[in-house]
Amino acid sequence: MNNTVILSSDACLGHVPGPEHPECPDRLIAVREALMAPEFESVPWRHAPLGTKEQLLLVHTPEYVRRIETIRPKVGYVPLDGGDTIMSPGTWDCVMSCVGAACMGVDLVMKGEADNVFCATRPCGHHAEPDRAMGFCVFNHAAIGAAYAYKKYKLERVAIVDFDVHHGNGTQDAFYHRPEIFYASCHQSPFYPGSGARYETGIDHNVVNVPLTRGAGSEKFRNCMTFEILPALKKFNPSFLIISAGFDAHRKDPLGGLSFTDDDFYWVTKELMKVADECCDGKIVSVLEGGYSLEGLATGTAAHVRALMGN
Numbered sequence: 001m002n003n004t005v006i007l008s009s010d011a012c013l014g015h016v017p018g019p020e021h022p023e024c025p026d027r028l029i030a031v032r033e034a035l036m037a038p039e040f041e042s043v044p045w046r047h048a049p050l051g052t053k054e055q056l057l058l059v060h061t062p063e064y065v066r067r068i069e070t071i072r073p074k075v076g077y078v079p080l081d082g083g084d085t086i087m088s089p090g091t092w093d094c095v096m097s098c099v100g101a102a103c104m105g106v107d108l109v110m111k112g113e114a115d116n117v118f119c120a121t122r123p124c125g126h127h128a129e130p131d132r133a134m135g136f137c138v139f140n141h142a143a144i145g146a147a148y149a150y151k152k153y154k155l156e157r158v159a160i161v162d163f164d165v166h167h168g169n170g171t172q173d174a175f176y177h178r179p180e181i182f183y184a185s186c187h188q189s190p191f192y193p194g195s196g197a198r199y200e201t202g203i204d205h206n207v208v209n210v211p212l213t214r215g216a217g218s219e220k221f222r223n224c225m226t227f228e229i230l231p232a233l234k235k236f237n238p239s240f241l242i243i244s245a246g247f248d249a250h251r252k253d254p255l256g257g258l259s260f261t262d263d264d265f266y267w268v269t270k271e272l273m274k275v276a277d278e279c280c281d282g283k284i285v286s287v288l289e290g291g292y293s294l295e296g297l298a299t300g301t302a303a304h305v306r307a308l309m310g311n
Helices: 025-034 062-071 091-110 141-152 169-175 218-236 262-280 294-309
Strands: 004-008 045-047 116-119 158-162 181-188 207-212 240-245 284-288
Touching: 004 091, 004 294, 025 294, 091 116, 091 141, 091 240, 091 284, 116 294, 141 158, 141 169, 141 181, 141 240, 141 284, 158 169, 158 218, 169 181, 169 207, 181 218, 207 218, 218 262, 240 262, 262 284, 262 294, 284 294
Parallel strands: 004 045, 004 116, 116 284, 158 181, 158 240, 181 207, 240 284
Antiparallel strands: none
């Protein structure tokens, strides 16, 4: 059994982007309920603190951070990217808790207080670019966690692996010219946000993209991981691994078009753990990204955390 820790905060329920919006508080409620099942009773939960502006600036531009802080509403809504990404009065504390969770997770693992950490936070973050919000995402928590681990602990290499149904354009953009950070993604294509082609390989082949056609299921997912992403990750030999854990590739998801199962999420987590065990003593922080079927999100997350625990 691994010493797995779950980080979360009630502030992550405070981002309410409007009625019928897919990125709703019910997502986190479903995740929490799934992880309260008896099989997870040995896993400690810890409160995620608010992140800091210094942490934001590891990835985001000062002008963008200043803009988001300045326009946060006291009442009502503020659209950030034409309507997909919306700020409500509780959004600032919510997204800052996501940042705080990612960085606290790194601290817990690096200090030996946890073998791995799952950040049960929302909204997702991997579409947020250094200077703009996109696709429900305000700040890029996984990217910030990677940059924080690299800088604070003076690591040689940090990797991010993303299995959300959407390509993490923001994460790729943040590190495209930074060879010390590796980013790999398998994602549906053609699909939002339109990035993630195979030829997008970064400054030193530190970016690996494996597009999957609509309807792709377990076999294609496991093949792309086994023969492309996992070997590239192992070759990179990271000192720390961040997982962008999206569950909208689940076959039940209403927004995605892939057909992954709970067993696939369990399998990929175990495979990533094997590489982490070889390269970096199992140091992993997993950050929740998308997932818009409450049932698929709940069961997929449970499978992911079950694997992190070593069950």
